[in-house]
Every structure is written in C-alpha cells, then in structure tokens.
Amino acid sequence: MKKNHLLHVAMAQIAPVWLNKAETLQKIKNQIEKAAKKETDLIVFGEGILPGYPFWLALTDGAEWDTKINKELHAHYVRNAVSIEKGDLEDVCTLAKKYSMAVYLGIIERPQDRGGHSIYASLVYIDAFGAIQSVHRKLQPTYDERLTWSPGDGNGLRTHALREFTVGGLNCWENWMPLPRAALYAQGEDLHVAVWPGSERNTKDITRFIALESRSFVVSVSGLMKIEDFPSSTPYLEKIFEKAPKTLANGGSCIVGPDGEWIVKPVLNKEGNIYVTLDFNRVLEERQNFDPVGHYSRPDITTLIVNRERQSTLKFTDHTEDQSSMKHN
Numbered sequence: 595m596k597k598n599h600l601l602h603v604a605m606a607q608i609a610p611v612w613l614n615k616a617e618t619l620q621k622i623k624n625q626i627e628k629a630a631k632k633e634t635d636l637i638v639f640g641e642g643i644l645p646g647y648p649f650w651l652a653l654t655d656g657a658e659w660d661t662k663i664n665k666e667l668h669a670h671y672v673r674n675a676v677s678i679e680k681g682d683l684e685d686v687c688t689l690a691k692k693y694s695m696a697v698y699l700g701i702i703e704r705p706q707d708r709g710g711h712s713i714y715a716s717l718v719y720i721d722a723f724g725a726i727q728s729v730h731r732k733l734q735p736t737y738d739e740r741l742t743w744s745p746g747d748g749n750g751l752r753t754h755a756l757r758e759f760t761v762g763g764l765n766c767w768e769n770w771m772p773l774p775r776a777a778l779y780a781q782g783e784d785l786h787v788a789v790w791p792g793s794e795r796n797t798k799d800i801t802r803f804i805a806l807e808s809r810s811f812v813v814s815v816s817g818l819m820k821i822e823d824f825p826s827s828t829p830y831l832e833k834i835f836e837k838a839p840k841t842l843a844n845g846g847s848c849i850v851g852p853d854g855e856w857i858v859k860p861v862l863n864k865e866g867n868i869y870v871t872l873d874f875n876r877v878l879e880e881r882q883n884f885d886p887v888g889h890y891s892r893p894d895i896t897t898l899i900v901n902r903e904r905q906s907t908l909k910f911t912d913h914t915e916d917q918s919s920m921k922h923n
Contacts, residue, residue, distance in 0.1 A: 596633075599758050599874040601785070604629040604637040604867045605858075607847040609818040610646040614825055615674040615682070618645045622699065623685060625867055630693040632869050635722070636756060640789050640817035640847075641700040641766050642715050645674040647791035649819065651738040653837040654830065666829050668742055675704035675713045678729065683718065691724025696756055698763050698815075700789045702743075703731065707906050712744040717763050717789055719754055728752040732765040733774060747905040753781040758874040759811075763787035769800050775808070777900045780887045784810045784852075784877045792816040792843025794860045806854035809880040811872050818865055819843040852880035 606625040611617035622644060629637045641647070650656065650667050658664065676682045683699075690697050696719070703716035715732040730750025735743040751774060753762040762778035762785075769775070769788045778786065786804055790796045797814040805812040819842040824831060846860040849870055858870055884890050 596635075596757075601757050601759055601872045601874070602633055602635045602869070603813060603849070603872060604632065604634045604869050605813060605815045605847045605849070605861075606637055606639045606867050607816060607818060607845050607861060608639070608643065608865055609820065609823040609843075610643050612646040612649075612819070612824050613671060613674050613828060615645045615676065617825075618643065619682075619685065623689060626686070626689045626693070626695065626697070629867055629869075630689075630695060632867075634693075634695055634867075634869070636696045636698070636761070637867070638698040638787055638789065638813055638815040639700055640815050641717070641791050642702050643817050644676055644699065644701045645671075646702075647817065647819065647843070648739065648742045649838070649842050650830070650834050651741050653834050656738055656741050663830050663833060664741075670829050671702065671742060672704060672711065672713055674702075676701040676716075677704050677706065677710070678718070678726065679706045683720070683726065687720055687724040687726065689724075690720045690722060694722045696720065696722045696754075696761075698761075698787050698789065700765065700817075703729065705731075707904065708744070709907075713742065714746050715739070715743050715765050716746070717750065717765050717787075719752075719761075719763065721754065722756070727754055730763065730765070733768055733771070736767045748777075748900055748902045749904040751777045751900055751902060753778055753783045756785070759785045759872075759877075761785045761787060763789065766790050766796070769804060773898060775804065776886075776898050779808050779810075780898065783808070784874070785872070786810050786812045788812060788814045790814060790816040790846070792818055792845055794844060794846035794862060797846040797848050798860050801848055801850050802854050802856075805850040805852055808886055809852045809884055810877060811852055811857075812850045814846070814848050816846045817843055818845050818863070852877050
C-alpha cells in the first residue's frame with residue numbers, strides 16, 4: 595500500500611515528432627505506459643511538446659510580414675494543434691484513469707471557445723481519474739512566440755490535490771512572473787511544476803529560486819529537439835535547416851527540494867523518463883522557517899486579486915430562455 599506522504603514522479607524528457615500531432619501523441623502514450631510500470635503517481639511533459647515548439651520563427655525571418663513561408667508553417671502548426679473539445683486528449687485521459695496516474699502535459703491548444711483558429715501554449719492537468727481539471731493558457735508568450743501563440747487568461751491558475759501534495763504549474767517564462775507564482779502559492783501549492791521547451795539555461799537558476807521562495811518542491815521538465823527530430827514532411831524544411839543548429843533544445847529537466855537543494859540536477863541530451871520519489875514531510879520541515887502565504891505574509895498590507903474568468907469574445911445571455919421555449923414547443 596502506498597504511503598500518502600510519498601509521491602512517485604516521472605519527468606518525461608522527450609523530443610516530439612515535430613509538428614506531427616498523431617505521432618507525438620503516440621510517444622506521449624508510450625512514456626505513460628513505461629511510467630506505469632514504476633507505479634508513478636504523476637508524470638510531467640514539457641511545454642508545447644504536443645506537437646512541438648515553434649522553432650522555425652527564429653530560423654526563417656518569422657517577423658517578416660505577410661510571407662508565404664510563415665503563413666504556410668503557421669497553418670501546418672494550427673492543423674496539428676490540440677482540440678480538447680474534439681477529443682484529442684481522450685487516449686491520454688483513458689491511460690491516466692487506467693493507471694491512476696495524474697498527468698501534466700504541455701500542448702499547443704486550438705480552443706473552440708476562441709473560435710478555433712488561434713492557438714495557445716497550454717498546460718493541461720489530468721487527474722488520476724482521467725478527468726481534465728485545468729487548462730492553463732500561457733499568460734504572455736515570450737518574444738518570437740507572440741508571432742504564433744495568443745496570450746492566455748487566468749482561468750487555469752489553479753492547484754490540485756494529489757495525495758498529501760497540492761500541485762500547480764506554469765509555462766516556461768511565466769515562472770519568472772511574481773504574481774502568477776504568488777497566485778499558486780496562495781492556493782496552497784507545495785509542488786510546483788514548471789514546463790519548458792528545453793535547455794539548461796532556462797532551468798538551472800529559476801528552479802532553485804522558486805523552491806527557495808516558496809519552500810516547495812519544484813519539478814522542471816523540458817523537451818529535446820535535434821536536427822534529426824524534424825520530419826521530412828515538414829514544410830520548408832531546407833529553409834529551416836539553413837540556420838538550425840544541430841541541437842535546438844538539450845533538455846535540462848531537474849528537481850529541487852523545498853530547501854533549494856538539488857534532488858536531480860539538470861539532465862542533458864538524454865531521452866526518457868526520469869523517476870524520483872518526493873516526501874511531503876520535507877515541505878512541512880522547511881515551512882517552519884518560512885511560509886510565503888502563511889506566517890510570513892501580511893495580507894492586511896498586500897493582497898492579490900486574480901481574475902479566473904475564461905476569456906471569450908462571445909457570451910450568450912439568452913441560452914436559458916431558448917431552452918425553455920424549445921421545451922414548450
């Protein structure tokens with residue numbers, strides 16, 4: 595019988611089959627199957643791993659206005675993005691339920707509540723019963739990401755109970771944003787999940803910093819990407835290769851304890867699941883010294899207001915009336 599204060603975590607550091615939703619999804623399912631053999635409670639995948647990060651933007655003059663190459667690559671990206679409403683994550687949910695395993699998965703989302711044509715870098719939490727509990731759309735895409743990803747909203751700034759832990763997560767450079775971090779801390783977060791497209795330069799400093807600031811476990815999970823991970827079917831592949839380095843993302847997945855010390859140092863250029871067991875008692879030990887939203891906070895002086903409304907350009911106010919009239923007719 596599992597002890598409630600222990601949590602078995604898998605960091606799935608993998609490369610996508612770049613911009614190929616179906617084949618990348620199969621890789622994701624394979625990693626979940628492998629993690630199940632280790633009795634994993636939580637598996638985490640990197641930012642936008644399904645179907646991949648928009649590396650072409652920095653390699654093909656992505657900011658050039660109204661060019662055919664950027665339009666066609668963007669269209670290819672949107673076609674391979676994830677539509678949750680259309681069931682694209684059903685297989686992942688089924689596996690989560692089958693193995694009683696929670697999943698944090700970075701996706702490129704094509705949401706119907708925003709019309710179905712724009713895309714978002716989203717972090718999805720699926721619980722151990724196979725239910726999607728939150729979809730956090732990245733609040734502020736970084737630099738050239740803004741050329742293809744849309745800005746998200748606060749709806750997904752939520753935490754979730756997992757055994758004795760309370761887990762929450764942010765995408766990439768959102769982890770540098772003080773107020774979204776504070777919003778998760780205030781909801782009791784003690785296991786912070788940070789997802790990245792890859793590279794040690796992203797994870798080596800901020801992972802330890804967040805752990806020290808929050809006195810929580812911090813799990814940073816990155817993807818991998820090398821030249822050979824580009825499928826031959828990729829539009830304008832030769833153009834992308836003109837400027838592409840051999841390694842575009844070298845991983846850097848790591849875990850830090852609530853004392854700020856490494857549990858797993860950044861793992862580079864290694865594909866597969868990285869396993870570790872976390873002990874919740876370590877959180878309670880470190881919170882004795884410092885608790886950012888408990889005994890070491892002053893809500894009488896500073897408080898944070900969070901808007902968690904899902905943003906949309908359309909709201910129907912006559913839905914109930916329409917349904918009522920249909921019944922009478």
